[in-house]
Amino acid sequence: MDLETARSKSARAERQTILHTALLERRAELRQGWRRSITAECLENLDSAAESVKSLLSAQDVFHDWTLAGSHHWMDCQAGLAECLLSIGTGQPTRCWAAVVVPTHVSFVAFKKLSSKDRVATLSLRYRCPLNIGGEGESEIAEELLRQLMVTDRVKLKTGAEFDVDDILLKLNLVAVAAPFKRDLRFLDALNCFYELPPRSLSRLRRNPRLLAAWLCLYAQLLCAPGW
Amino acid sequence: MRVAVISGSLATGIRIASEVERLPGVEVVIVDCNVRMWSPLFRWLRELALVLKSFRLARKLWSYASSGKLVILDHPLDESESLERLKSLQCDIGLHAANVIYRQPTIDVFRLGILNSHIGILPEYRGRSVAEWSILYGDPTGVTVFFIDGGIDTGPRIILREFIPPRDCRSVRSLKMKLFGFDAILYRQALEALASNGFRYSHNEVSRGKRYYVMSKIFTKSVENILQAGVVSS
Numbered sequence: 001m002d003l004e005t006a007r008s009k010s011a012r013a014e015r016q017t018i019l020h021t022a023l024l025e026r027r028a029e030l031r032q033g034w035r036r037s038i039t040a041e042c043l044e045n046l047d048s049a050a051e052s053v054k055s056l057l058s059a060q061d062v063f064h065d066w067t068l069a070g071s072h073h074w075m076d077c078q079a080g081l082a083e084c085l086l087s088i089g090t091g092q093p094t095r096c097w098a099a100v101v102v103p104t105h106v107s108f109v110a111f112k113k114l115s116s117k118d119r120v121a122t123l124s125l126r127y128r129c130p131l132n133i134g135g136e137g138e139s140e141i142a143e144e145l146l147r148q149l150m151v152t153d154r155v156k157l158k159t160g161a162e163f164d165v166d167d168i169l170l171k172l173n174l175v176a177v178a179a180p181f182k183r184d185l186r187f188l189d190a191l192n193c194f195y196e197l198p199p200r201s202l203s204r205l206r207r208n209p210r211l212l213a214a215w216l217c218l219y220a221q222l223l224c225a226p227g228w
Numbered sequence: 229m230r231v232a233v234i235s236g237s238l239a240t241g242i243r244i245a246s247e248v249e250r251l252p253g254v255e256v257v258i259v260d261c262n263v264r265m266w267s268p269l270f271r272w273l274r275e276l277a278l279v280l281k282s283f284r285l286a287r288k289l290w291s292y293a294s295s296g297k298l299v300i301l302d303h304p305l306d307e308s309e310s311l312e313r314l315k316s317l318q319c320d321i322g323l324h325a326a327n328v329i330y331r332q333p334t335i336d337v338f339r340l341g342i343l344n345s346h347i348g349i350l351p352e353y354r355g356r357s358v359a360e361w362s363i364l365y366g367d368p369t370g371v372t373v374f375f376i377d378g379g380i381d382t383g384p385r386i387i388l389r390e391f392i393p394p395r396d397c398r399s400v401r402s403l404k405m406k407l408f409g410f411d412a413i414l415y416r417q418a419l420e421a422l423a424s425n426g427f428r429y430s431h432n433e434v435s436r437g438k439r440y441y442v443m444s445k446i447f448t449k450s451v452e453n454i455l456q457a458g459v460v461s462s
Contacts, residue, residue, distance in 0.1 A: 012459075014454075014457060015454050015459050018457065018459075019364070022453075143439075146441075147439070147441075150441035150442065151441070185361075186441065192446050192447060193444045
């Protein structure tokens, strides 16, 4: 190994250590402060999932690698999207299997033009098993979700403008599920950016406690995922 | 070649124009835009405060104004009044130095288009916070001068790419200041290249890169730590 290669390898290792340390600090911060986002009232709305959510968010650093469950094939599952997201987020087993019928390709151009209400309906149907967002064929959609979150939605939350809670939380969850498939720091950073929004902005997301809890659990796991 | 510096402040416009007009055969106009649509009183107090800080800048301002090389736009850049005024200048190239996104009618006013000095290496790094993202990924930092189109850093014609290592930069701010500080020199070099015989554009192959977004506080802090540790690409 020449000196330059050795130097660049050690620089990369040091950069990764810096990043890893920062992510674990954020995980510790989340462990301490998650009750500010998910209040007792929200927990009540989570029914049987409340305990798993509390346990995951308060636990030490753990990442249940959901990429192992998919998504080389189009997957199907029995539960609905929100339930499946909560299962993945809390590290519970997800009952997914290779689908018999693969849905038709969604036109990217048409997807971009959907209203928030139609988008929620389309995403809920297409990603009933959310692991499918990690598939190679879904890259354009995942990229578009990332763009919408970072360009328009973030500003809406920041400035206090009106927004569709289900739409934004659904996108945050799907981007979180896609992140370890992509191994792309931009996907993780979208979650960082939303977590860093003023508490006043985030409190508006409590209108959908299930998706909010799922998102925070997925985020908490991603902060401990190896190999970023 | 007739060139317009589209600037958000007189000080920036004068700085870039002074560098570019050193090229033989280049005629420069400064187009000052009221990007944030400030009130006239605030706008002019701010502009004059910036310019009058330096005798050299003030003298230059007088020189541009008295020779008709200073155009002040009161309306937003895309409005018909501004477009008519820009058309009347009959410029070959615009140099982007204002915090605006250009719509196609504005780009079309210039015979060859509008050049952007982007503080990232294209086609790999499009969008925002690209200097920070390059550091985070351990890639080289630098500036790309290219003709913009209606997309985000997707204009296909690249004039030049200059790799500028982040040596001595210990913060994101100092890194960005360093990269932004190269705009005037690189615009001059780009115009020089365009005027040279046999010049060929590099292609901005969008599929080879990604669009980046504003970086979070936590990642920005990590980038600062990387800069301070000096573990950057040289």
